[in-house]
Amino acid sequence: MTDKTFDPVTFDIIQNALEAIADEMFYAQVKTSMSAIIYEVLDLSTSILNPQGEIAASGAGIPAFIGVLDKAIAGILAKFPLEDIREGDVFASNDPYFGGVTHLNDMVLAAPVFHDGVMVAWVANIAHWNDVGGNVPGSMSAEATEIFQEGIRIPAVKLFTAGVENHAVFDILKVNSRLPDYLNGDLWAAIAGLRIGERRVLELVAKYGADTFAAAVTDYMDLGERRARAALANIPQGSYSFAEEQDSGVVNKVTLTVTADEFIVDLTDNPAQSGSLNCSREGTEIAVQLAFKDFTDADAPGNGGFFRPLKVVTKPGTIYHVEAPGALGYYAEVEIRLFDMLLRAMAEHFPGSVPAGNFASICGTNIGGPHPDTGRHYTIVEPQVGGWGAWEGSDGVSGQFSGFHGETFNCPAEVAEARYGLGIEQVALNSEPGGEGQWRGGKGIEVHYRVRADNNFLSVGYTRSRMPPWGASGGLDGSVNYVEVMRRDGTRDRHAFTTNLTVNEGDIIRVVTGNGGGYGDPKLRSRADIERDLKNEYLTPERAKEIYGYEV
Structure with missing residues (x-):
């Protein structure tokens, strides 16, 4: 079908279909994984993204993982020019310094989706793997001081090139894990999820046409932005500061500034990076995005458009913007402390809101x-x-x-x-x-x-x-x-x-x-x-x- 059909009903059908496809990708991976952390705990997430890497639709799973996948695509695009990305490619990254965002246990897989030789979307997923090497079983050490101690690093590389498997990468992954059979099974489950997503996206494009598909994705992004800006208009403008003591005795700080156009979260005045309790700049953005959405409009689409009014300010070398070769094994505890601190700040300045x-x-x-x-x-x-x-x-x-x-x-x-x-x-x-x-x-x-x-x-x-x-x-x-x-x-x-x-x-x-x-x-x-x-x-x-x- 080549006719352009730009009407709200068609857009709504495509937008809901994308959500359904992301969910199907999710459950395909769940049902074929070997590790209980994936098939029971559901420690994974899936997304469909536009060619520029903005999230168009997300499946079930951990909210903090959904926000990883657009940033992971940005890491891939920073390393691979568009002309070097081909149909049949599959990328892998777990390295926070190359678009992996979280820590080495969380593996991101992503694949471009091509229609008639033109990229129309990305499909991507992320899941926690039980062991990726490093100096302790489970690959998470509170004693780590450098990322080198935490396991094998996969810096946004191709698992498949134009449909051809890169056996060397598979071998390197397996030999560096104490649980190679589980790792291999979880890896192929993730690949299966991507293939389901690619197939369903292409069916949707074939049914409605590439132009209509792209327009529907853009319209959905714009809806997300409109909802965010409408919520922002209802928040009193001004600057709001908050500080919270942590278990270790250090004090974490945040300043929230609300203007007519932006919701600014300033985290520059915070402790220096230390041990394995650090997170990447992108991980900080995810924690802030989740708190922003909870506070403003929990029911709005969680796509790339919704977060356009949000601005996050960090200082390199701090716990919220770790610099290489800092360790990130317990990144999640840094992010969850930030998420919780933001909610507490909002509770103090906007009573009854959380x-x-x-x-x-x-x-x-x-x-x-x-x-x-x-x-x-x-x-x-x-x-x-x-x-x-x-x-x-x-x-x-x-x-x-x-x-x-x-x-x-x-x-x-x-x-x-x-x-x-x-x-x-x-x-x-x-x-x-x-x-x-x-x-x-x-x-x-x-x-x-x-x-x-x-x-x-x-x-x-x-x-x-x-x-x-x-x-x-x-x-x-x-x-x-x-x-x-x-x-x-x-x-x-x-x-x-x-x-x-x-x-x-x-x-x-x-x-x-x-x-x-x-x-x-x-x-x-x-x-x-x-x-x-x-x-x-x-x-x-x-x-x-x-x-x-x-x-x-």
Whole structure:
């Protein structure tokens, strides 16, 4: 079809079709991956982008990953001139200094889509791989000081050139992983997702014509921009500053400036880059984009057009703009702290606009070693769920991933026990105090992993381990995130960040995630709500009397 059909109904059909295609790419990858972090936890994302690399449509998955893919395409285009990109090419990048954006565990794959010799789109995905080498199993070390220590670096290279597989790159990837079979399976699952996306985009172009397809994408971008600017017009203009102490005692700072045309986020006055707690400039933009969208118009299209009024200012060499060869293994904790700080700043300057604080950490938990039944190396990579903050009229939600982490799931106990060398002794809501208010914060969780073999390892990276989620409008602060290792000899040791800690048969790894902050004066909580909390064991009689003045 070559006729131009520029009408709103056709545009709407194409725009919705693109969302459906991105979702189909997502589930094709989910159903064919080998690692539970992908097929159970859904630690991945997919997008369709225009030829310039702006996001046109996104599939399900982690919101913070969706924003990676346009920046990854920018990294590819910076390295490869358009005349060097051909039909059948497939690119791979995991290096934050070459468009990888996050850390080395997250592999981006992208492919151009050509129609009649002309590029009409990109299809792309990103997923977390359990092990990409480096100095510790799982490839995430809190002790890393340079990216060289964190694993194999893939700096935006071609996996396929004009449809021909580059066997050398495949071999290099596999030989650098402690889990080569899983890596290879996850890699081909990602390729399958791209091929599904390419096929569906070409079917859409064939049906409506390349000109109509391109016009529909442009129209969708413009809709996103109109929605953002309409929301911006409703925010009082001015400058708003905020500072927040972190677990380590350092203070992170932000200045928000709202003008008639821009929403400016200035992060220049922040700590110097340090260890593995850094993120790329592009990663900082993603955290800001998510907070901006949450605050302005959560229901608008999350495409490239929506973020045109947003401006992010950073200083090279800081935690929000790491310079090479800085490490980025725990980049997500830097970004989630930024995302949370921005929401807290908005809550302070625009009361009632966002809920109380949530547990706000990925709580990445890596456990592995020799499998007790087979002797084969295993690694479980498990982000954790926790408590969300309360809001006026509503208790917080319990046992959910943070808003930054988004539409993902915990790995079911049955799957974890079948695939990994661990026993799951307990999965329960966190009964610790914290987060009380007229509306209470959601409950975190308490999970017990039983180690079934000697010489296993534990690596974790939890923030909000000292500074709890903040209460709002008189509500109390929530509780903190931590891991406690209960040794078989009866001793216990507590951790927030640790790398390659030895755990042995019979040890219990006790994961505790925070309760969200409360909202409103606790003295105003209804008697019925207090009694329900007591019945569900979210509250002890002693705490009920102390906080609510309630006598059992």
